[in-house]
Amino acid sequence: MIKRIHHIGIAVNNLKESAALFEKVLGVKAHIESVPCQKVTEAVFKIGSAAEIDLLEPMGTDSAVAKSLEKRGEGLHHIALEVDNINQELKTAEGKGIQLIDKEGREGAAGQIGFLHPRSLSGVMVELVQPRKK
Amino acid sequence: MIKRIHHIGIAVNNLKESAALFEKVLGVKAHIESVPCQKVTEAVFKIGSAAEIDLLEPMGTDSAVAKSLEKRGEGLHHIALEVDNINQELKTAEGKGIQLIDKEGREGAAGQIGFLHPRSLSGVMVELVQPRKK
Numbered sequence: 001m002i003k004r005i006h007h008i009g010i011a012v013n014n015l016k017e018s019a020a021l022f023e024k025v026l027g028v029k030a031h032i033e034s035v036p037c038q039k040v041t042e043a044v045f046k047i048g049s050a051a052e053i054d055l056l057e058p059m060g061t062d063s064a065v066a067k068s069l070e071k072r073g074e075g076l077h078h079i080a081l082e083v084d085n086i087n088q089e090l091k092t093a094e095g096k097g098i099q100l101i102d103k104e105g106r107e108g109a110a111g112q113i114g115f116l117h118p119r120s121l122s123g124v125m126v127e128l129v130q131p132r133k134k
Numbered sequence: 135m136i137k138r139i140h141h142i143g144i145a146v147n148n149l150k151e152s153a154a155l156f157e158k159v160l161g162v163k164a165h166i167e168s169v170p171c172q173k174v175t176e177a178v179f180k181i182g183s184a185a186e187i188d189l190l191e192p193m194g195t196d197s198a199v200a201k202s203l204e205k206r207g208e209g210l211h212h213i214a215l216e217v218d219n220i221n222q223e224l225k226t227a228e229g230k231g232i233q234l235i236d237k238e239g240r241e242g243a244a245g246q247i248g249f250l251h252p253r254s255l256s257g258v259m260v261e262l263v264q265p266r267k268k
Contacts, residue, residue, distance in 0.1 A: 002159070004184050005181060050185060097158070122208045
């Protein structure tokens with residue numbers, strides 16, 4: 001089951017510059033963290049108690065975010081939806097004809113993650129997230 | 135003050151087809167409505183009590199969504215942030231050097247709305263929304 005929108009991912013070339021711009025509009029400071037497993041540095045904005053806005057700067061040239069920046073430039077990159085059971089949800093989506101990028105959950109910044117293919121969802125990259133238990 | 139993410143707007147060519155795809159993943163039915171003032175038909179998905187996902191199909195060829203589809207194809211189009219006072223927030227953003235598309239709030243689907251220019255925000259189209267009082 002989809003519980004909520006977990007975050008919105010935005011691809012940027014220069015995290016420091018973009019974080020300063022978003023801080024002006026959002027009125028909150030970002031929390032900066034490195035996510036080596038996804039080859040990005042993130043600026044995470046928490047707004048109220050709900051979904052986050054995450055700015056993503058690639059660490060190298062071979063990550064998904066780096067490729068997206070090269071192809072489409074900066075901007076909205078993906079939406080992440082929180083689920084209870086990542087592997088079950090990926091299986092259910094595949095069973096309904098949605099093409100998967102990840103057949104199984106893998107380690108991400110927020111927990112176990114898996115991506116659905118934008119080809120199956122009107123050009124939208126959707127990430128499923130099963131948050132780490134705190 | 136920014137209160138929360140209000141919705142995520144997604145530009146699509148065929149609302150019926152895209153709504154069917156998102157229903158598979160989100161596990162909820164969309165509410166369909168026409169928004170003549172913005173020249174779109176929307177499929178609104180409510181997920182939990184938080185932000186909505188809105189699919190947007192243009193009514194004609196001269197709307198912002200139609201132009202975006204022509205230029206960039208289907209996909210993530212904008213994020214909308216809920217505010218208390220739309221005109222005050224637009225003025226504040228402009229005062230901080232953010233370029234505006236709308237200098238003042240105007241009538242939208244959810245209330246008074248105003249757009250910030252993606253040029254000022256790393257390619258991200260940001261909508262501010264002051265919801266109609268119920």
